[in-house]
Amino acid sequence: MTSITLRRVDARAAYLGVACVNAIAFAIVVMHRWLTPLPGSEYVHRLVTYEGGLLRRALVGDIYARFTDQVAPWVVRVEGMVAVAVCFGLAMLLFRRCIRGRQADVFALGCLIFGSPLLFKNFIGNLGKFDVLGAIVAMLAILLPLRLATVVLVGLASAALLLVHHIHATIYVPTIYGILLLRMVAQPGGLALRDGALLAASLAVLASLFLYLLFAAVPKVPVEVFLDHIRARAVQHVGDEQSFMWYASLADELPRTFAVLPGHLARLPVYAAIILIHWPVIAFFARRQQRVQAEHPGLGPAWLVVCVVVLGGFLVTNVITFDYARHLGNLAMCFLLLALAQIAAHGGRGEDDSSDIDATNPKVVAAALATAALPWVGVVYPLI
Incomplete structure (x- = not known):
């Protein structure tokens, strides 16, 4: 039984087509986010300040308040686009550092990664949310030299992420510190006691x-006063419901999550299909991790610990919140960065070779085309 493969020249043409489809998909999602009204939940985070004391989700709004009395929606869009552009640039740098090989193979893998609806398209589709900031800090945790200054800088950046939105504690902060742990374990001699104590x-x-x-940084004023304050800085309508995010307790959040849970369960096949079309990338990085962990025995147990913590954090996130489609994208980004961190820590001794992506396999081409055709994965439900 023989396997079917494309000629390399045909594969190159196919991936150029995939790249064109990706460009169209990116254009669609950018235009959608630029031309449709800015969601109120994203806009209101730029209006809340520390005027009445330290509040959760208020750092970005307080920074805005130092430059302007009112916040225009277009400024929020520009802020989001700049953040995604920075993240994309760092990812390109990381990709070039960790992935090498024949140009055609690297290009094919790049199409699969950068064209994924779970990653950068999803950041644009969720423009105004702060997930992209967590990805930026995680990439810096990989790219910067592993020194005391880097650990301190990453720690300060992680604290800033929590002040921006405390949900980072269960999404990107575990990944960021997982990256640092994996890099420390991969050092000659393994994890030093001093390094472990510093992380702890x-x-x-x-x-x-x-x-x-979570429990104390809530407004001390009545809801009406809070709304009057943020509306004074707004140039678009701010509904009464926007105060919920600052006044709600965990007990208030859970019923909302459970109310939409049946809709998520009904869409499990859609979630599975979105994951399945990424199988070439998943298999590619799984092979690399096996090789790296075979040469660094300590990386295997460390990787398992990090996986449990990261997955546990996402489980907690999805019990409290209901943006399952959006968080599936964040989970994909976190595991991609954890895999790249291990390759980077290993020094790329063979693990950076992209030749086994099997770029001429029609199934791989089809997977690349499928990921390219999806503009983004969604916010609450997939493809919505």
């Missing part, structure tokens, strides 16, 4: 900040 102390500080933001 940093995480303890971040955990304390998270708990304070």
Whole structure:
């Protein structure tokens, strides 16, 4: 039984077509986000300030307040696009550092990764949300030299992420510190006691900040006063429901999540299909991790610990919130960065070779085309 493959020249033409489809999909999602009204939940985060004390989800709004009395929606869109562009640039740098090989193979893998509806398209589709900031810090945790200054800088950046939105505690902060742990374990001699203590102390500080933001950093004024304050800085309508995010407790959040859970369960086949079309990338990085962990015995147990923590964080996130489609994209980004961190820490001794992506396999081409054709994965439900 023989396998069917494309000629290399045909594969090159196919991936050029995939790249064109990707460009169209990116254009569609950019135009959609630029031309449709800015969602109120994204806009209101630029209006809340620290005027009445330290509040959760208020750092970005307080920064805006230092430059302008009112916030125009187009400024929020520009801010979001700049953040995605920075993230994309860092990802390109990371990709070039970690992936090498024949140009055609690298191009094919790049189409699969950068064209995924779970990654950068999803950041644009969720323009105005702060997930992209977590990805930026995680990429810096891989790219910067592994020194004390880097750990301190990453710790401060992680604290800033929590002040921007405390949900980072269960999404990107575990990934960021997982990256640092994997890099430290991959060092000659493994994880030093001093490094482990530094990570533990940093995480303890971040955990304390998270708990304070979650339970104590709530407005001390009546809802009406809070709404009047943010509406004074708004140039588009701010509904009464927008105050919920600052006044709600965990007990208030859970019923909303459980109310939409049946809709998510009904869409499990859609979630599975979205994951399945990424199988060439999943298999590619799985092979690399096996090789890296075979040469660094300590990486295997560390990887399992990081996986449990990251997946546990996402489970907590999806119990409390209901943006399952959006968070599926974040989960994909987190595991992609964790895989790249191991390749980067290993020094690319063979693991950066992209030749086994099997770019001439029609199934791989079809997967690349399928990922390219999807503009983005969605916010609450997939493809919505």
